Amino acid sequence: MSERSSVEQINGAFMREAASAPAVVEKKVERQTERLRFEVGPESERQRLDEFLAARIGWLSRLRIAKLIAAGACLVNGEAANSGQRLRRGDVVLFEPGEWIPNAATPEPAPLEIVHEDEDLLVLIKPAGMLVHPTRNVKTGTLANALAFHLNQRRGTATDGETSEPALVRPGLVHRLDRATSGLMVVAKNQRALSALATHFQRRLVKKRYLALVHGQVDRDEMVICAPIGRDEEARPKWRVMQGGKEAETRLRVVRKEGSWTLVELEPVTGRTNQLRIHCAHIGHPIVGDDWYGPADQTSRLCLHAAELGFHHPRDGRWVEFRTPLPSDIVEIMELFTSE
The missing domain is CATH 3.10.290.10 (RNA-binding S4 domain)
Incomplete structure (x- = not known):
């Protein structure tokens, strides 16, 4: 087919x-x-x-x-x-709901950089440092909380002490970015869009490309990194290239070289945990600011940004594509490295 x-x-x-x-x-x-x-x-x-x-x-x-x-x-x-x-x-x-405990659907007002929104989905730029979803230890301040507020802020209007309130709109998180990674994400606004987009992602019908600033000068202008990734409970970090791991493939293209760094475009063919960070470190060029897989440095953030996102719109199948430039903090780090 x-x-x-x-x-x-x-x-x-x-x-x-x-x-x-x-x-x-x-x-x-x-x-x-x-x-x-x-x-x-x-x-x-x-x-x-x-x-x-x-x-x-x-x-x-x-x-x-x-x-x-x-x-x-x-x-x-x-x-x-x-x-x-x-x-x-x-x-x-x-x-009777009992004691209130915040979770992923707890609405919290927070600024969102939305680049597109329609009745079925929205596309936004997640900032570095923000969790996509609450964890066991972090219950508030996540992208899911901010989306819950954005999607439901017009729910209900008070009339004579009663509230007309439609069903809660839950943000459909089709994919995720690491807390330290910034860039484009698509979020479904209804179950039908979520199901269609999830299938697109699963069947690799989606275009995802990242920009990363890596240590050193990458010799080859283009390469395909094929190295299996698995989980080692005894190691820190736990996810790494290892025999018996799951197949993992990343396409790399050099965008610019300058002194002690290289700006590369990364396309994850597979979607393993921390794949881009692990693969860059595996070829000897860890991402700048990656304290897990690279050398400790004084940079303010992980220099990894989801710069392009393309997919078939779930309502009519048309191809839509979004691009965003490198954020200013990564540009400043590049300029700092160049001046050294």
Whole structure:
């Protein structure tokens, strides 16, 4: 099957779902101090109770909601409920969420550099130093939190003490960048776009190119780095080139050489953890600012930037492509190295 026919097949499924998707949103939700009240609209007929609540309570995971339901924190029409219970139009759902704990869907206002946005997706430039998703130790200040705020800031308008509130829009993180890496990312705004884009990424129908400042002068103008990457629990860092690792391939092209550094373009054919950093170090040219795989230096950041991103739009299959120049802090590091 050709790439074009494959994309058309994926996007065809997307459009069929879009055509049949309900256009109506939930009718009402009344927020109380300790209990949330929802009235089920016709669009949620036959929906599972846990799915219904997860779409409307952004600060709780579906697993946490299921546990609370099992513990008796939810009533449907005044009676005890279970997670798999199918809802009917007009049902009244009362839910006590308990203690508030921030997570990936907790909205937090933060500046976002958005370069494109439409009804299905947005493309933005993630700054260096920002986590894409909360971790065990970091629960706030991530890109996911900022996106949750951006996508839901217009939800609900107060009228007579009640709030008209549609289902929560959850950011669909199709791919990720390391915390230290800056650059372009695409984020799905609905489940259909997320499914289509995830399939595109999985089938390698997406164009991803990075710019990296590396130590030393790379001799060859172009090369393909093929070195398997695996996880060694005894080593630090754990991810490295090793026998028995998974196949990993990176295409490298020299953009500019100057003194003690080289600016290269990197295209990851595969998507292993820390692949670009590991492969550059493997050929003897670690990325500037990489304290894991390269020498310690005084630079302010890892000099790796996702500069190009291209993909087939999930709604109609057209090819869209985005480019962003090197950020100013990497340019300043290049100038500093040149002057030495």
